[in-house]
Amino acid sequence: MQLESDDENYPRSSSLLSLNYHPDFSSPDANVVLAAKDAKVYFRIHSHTLKTVSGFFRTMYSLPQSKVTFADIMYLDEDAEILERLFSMVCGLPFHDIESHDLLESLLFAAEKYDMPGPMSILRMSLLTPALDSDPIRLYSSATRYNWKREGSILSNRTLPLNIHDKKHQNALRTLSTDALLDLITLHRDRREGLKECLDSPPFVSGDPSRCIQCETPINYTTWRELKHRIITEMDQRPLGDTILDIGLCTWPEAAACWRAACSNEGCKRLLYDRSETMRVIRECIEKLPKTIN
C-alpha cells in the first residue's frame, strides 16, 4: 500500500471529485479514497467502516505517528475486482458467486492481509458451494491452510472420486502442507487397504485350494482372485468405490466370469459364488471405510 505523494502521476486531493470511482463506492460522504492496482478504479469508503471491519486499517489509524489523514488516497496492491468483492462484503452490499479458485485464493489472501474476519467467514462458507466444486484438492488446500477443520474434512471426502496419483493433480497437491498431504494420502490408501482386507476375510473364500461342499470335487478360486484384483485396481483409480458397485460387478468380464464359475463336476455344476450376497457384503465393506481425514 502506498499513500498519495507528490508524484505527478497520482491525483492531488483537490481533484478527488473527478476520479473514476466504482459506482457502488462513490459517495462523497465517505471520507477515505482507496485506489485499486494501477490506479484505474477508485473506491470511497467511510473510515469508520474500515476501522470496524479491518484490523489492518484500525491499527493504521491508531498509530500516533501515522501521517495518514482522511484526505489521503491509499494506493492498494489489489486489482479492482478483488477490492470490489472485498468492500461489498464489508459494506453489506450484494456480492456474486466466487466462480474460480484463483479468485477465491486472491480474496482469501487480501482478507487475511487486511485482517478482515467478516470476509474470511464468508469465504470460508463459499468453499463448500457448488460454484467451486470442480477442484476439491485446491479447496481442501485452502481449508487446511486456514485450519478450517470441518471444511477440510468435508472437502477431503470430495477428493475420493479422484486418483491423486494421476500427474494432472500434481500442481494442486503441491499447494498442500506436508500434514494435509499425508492426511489425504492416508485416507485414500486406508480405503483401498481396508477393502482389500475385507475381501481377504470371511465370508469371502481364502483362495486356497478347496473342495466342492456338494460333491468333494477339487475347486480353485481363480475367478475370485481376478475379480478381487480388478476391484482393488479400481479403488486405486477411484477410492470412492461407487463404480465398483454400480458398474463393475454388473459389467466387468472378471465379474461375469465369477458369477458363471461352477464346480467342474458335470453331475454337480454348483455355482461357486452367490452373486447377490457377494455384492451385498462388498457394499457393506465399502460403506464402512473411512470417509474423511481424521
Ligand SMILES: [Zn+2]
Ligand atoms: Zn460339485
